[in-house]
Amino acid sequence: MRKKILLFGGSGMLGQELAHCFSSDAYEIISPSRDKTDISSQENVFRLVQSTMPDIILNAAVLVNVDACEENPEKAYSVNTLGPLFIADALRTLNLKNTIFVQFSSSDIFGSDFSANPREDNEAFPINVYGRSKYYGERCVNGILGEKGFASYIIRSSWIFSEFKKTFVDVIAEHVLRPTGVFTTAEDQRGIPTWGKDIAENAKTLIEKKYQYGVYHFVPDASSADATRFEIAQEIAEILGRNDVERLFSKAPRTRILKAPRPASSAIITTRFPKLPNWKESLRTFMEERYLKTRA
Ligand SMILES: NC(=O)c1ccc[n+]([C@@H]2O[C@H](COP(=O)([O-])OP(=O)(O)OC[C@H]3O[C@@H](n4cnc5c(N)ncnc54)[C@H](OP(=O)(O)O)[C@@H]3O)[C@@H](O)[C@H]2O)c1
The missing domain is CATH 3.90.25.10 (UDP-galactose 4-epimerase, domain 1)
Structure with a gap:
């Protein structure tokens, strides 16, 4: 049977890479348009998760523009922190322990000049609203789902380039x-330029090869x-x-x-996942x- 993927942020750069990479007979991708799914609305997110009962949720929805986040912190936190919080909360409320949730995140959660080349478990010191909002998003996912029998991954990467957005x-x-x-x-x-296509393909590998749930750094070859x-x-x-x-x-x-x-x-290192090309x-x-x- 085809696995059902609920994709948030499907019109974005990584969202399109993911949709492209997962489009096969093995997967059905549900990627609701933005007007139907504002990720910063708890009611919307819950209704969508409940009505689709997905096997996999990929969250690539984000306010990624660092200057825009700084200018409008409320919006940044509502998308980057509350969005993943609402997804995790819906999974917990519906007790969907078999739904795999992948939250995409950023090396910018580190940020302090003193934490060069951080590993997956290093402490975060974000220095701007974008980094803080992504970090708190991760904390919400871990706090709600981590070590409670739910299936969640956090994938961090450095600077992404892709055919799907001008970078x-x-x-x-x-x-x-x-x-x-x-x-x-x-x-x-x-930073480390990272091809969105490589991220999407390796996210698929992470899921299909059933890596242990937790935090991963997707880092191109050192x-x-x-x-x-x-x-x-x-x-x-x-x-x-x-x-x-x-x-x-x-x-x-x-x-x-x-x-x-x-x-x-914005460089990070991986200790848990093979290096990307x-x-x-x-x-x-x-x-x-x-x-x-x-x-x-
Ligand atoms: N870009 C990078 O260099 C980079 C680096 C490291 C990590 N990342 C991470 O990669 C992931 C994807 O980033 P990206 O660069 O692909 O972002 P992007 O191209 O800006 O795409 C963001 C997506 O989020 C959607 N979105 C924004 N606000 C929303 C809301 N309130 N409700 C629902 N959807 C909303 C956008 O829809 P609209 O198009 O309708 O606004 C768009 O589909 C994020 O987790 C980001 O932190 C990105």
């Missing part, structure tokens, strides 16, 4: 292909270390055949470019499919 990678690629002046990137903000925004821009320029990166980009401290505070490092290889494949094939 930093596309902004840089467009600048490389059609430069207008010099683009300033942060010299002191580190043989290519984390990088600053500037270094990622450099990598993209090289893939696109430009080696004059100094003429295209300048560097500045992140506090001069970005509004809300950002962690110095090397980010430089994934980035190259992504760039070739998206930018180079269309130019050929």
Whole structure:
């Protein structure tokens, strides 16, 4: 029998990657449109879980824009914290112990400059509203479902790129292909570019191979270390055949470019799950499919 997946945030970047990856004969995906499912409404979430009785819930709904979260904390907490809380609460109320709940989260729950390369069980020190709202979302899931016989995963990742949303990678690629002046990137903000497709495929593996429930870090291969925004821009320029990166980009401290505070490092390490493909290889494949094939 096909397994029923209730997908929140299906119109978003990771949501579309997940829908694409799970679309097979083995799964039926229910991805209600936003107007039908405001995740910040407990009544909505409960009604939806009760009426669908899913085998799997994937929550990729989020307010992800860090500056927007800082400007509108109420909205950030209502989506990023209350959303997962309401899902977990519905599962508990309906006693759905066989429903697998996957909550997607972020390396930005760490955040302190002192917690470089945190593992799954390191303490979180979020430094902005986005990080705090995601962290409290995780706490709600763990608090309600953790170690009580329910089936929940939390998957954290660093910076995501995907064909389904214009991200930093596309902004840089467009600048490389059609430069207008010099683009300033942060010299002191580190992270690990992670292909949304790799995250979706490995989330599927996590579920299908029945990994133990708990927290996982999805991290691309360590043989290519984390990088600053500037270094990622450099990598993209090289893939696109430009080696004059100094003429295209300048560097500045992140506090001069970005509004809300950002962690110095969004890099995390995994001790519980195999590494995802090397980010430089994934980035190259992504760039070739998206930018180079269309130019050929
Ligand atoms: N983007 C990254 O670089 C990154 C990095 C690490 C982790 N993550 C995590 O990955 C997950 C997905 O992020 P993403 O980048 O795919 O986000 P995204 O592209 O911005 O998509 C967010 C989704 O959430 C939906 N949504 C927003 N508010 C909602 C509400 N009140 N009720 C129901 N749905 C709502 C959006 O619908 P509308 O389109 O209708 O607004 C959209 O479908 C999140 O858990 C995020 O924390 C992202």
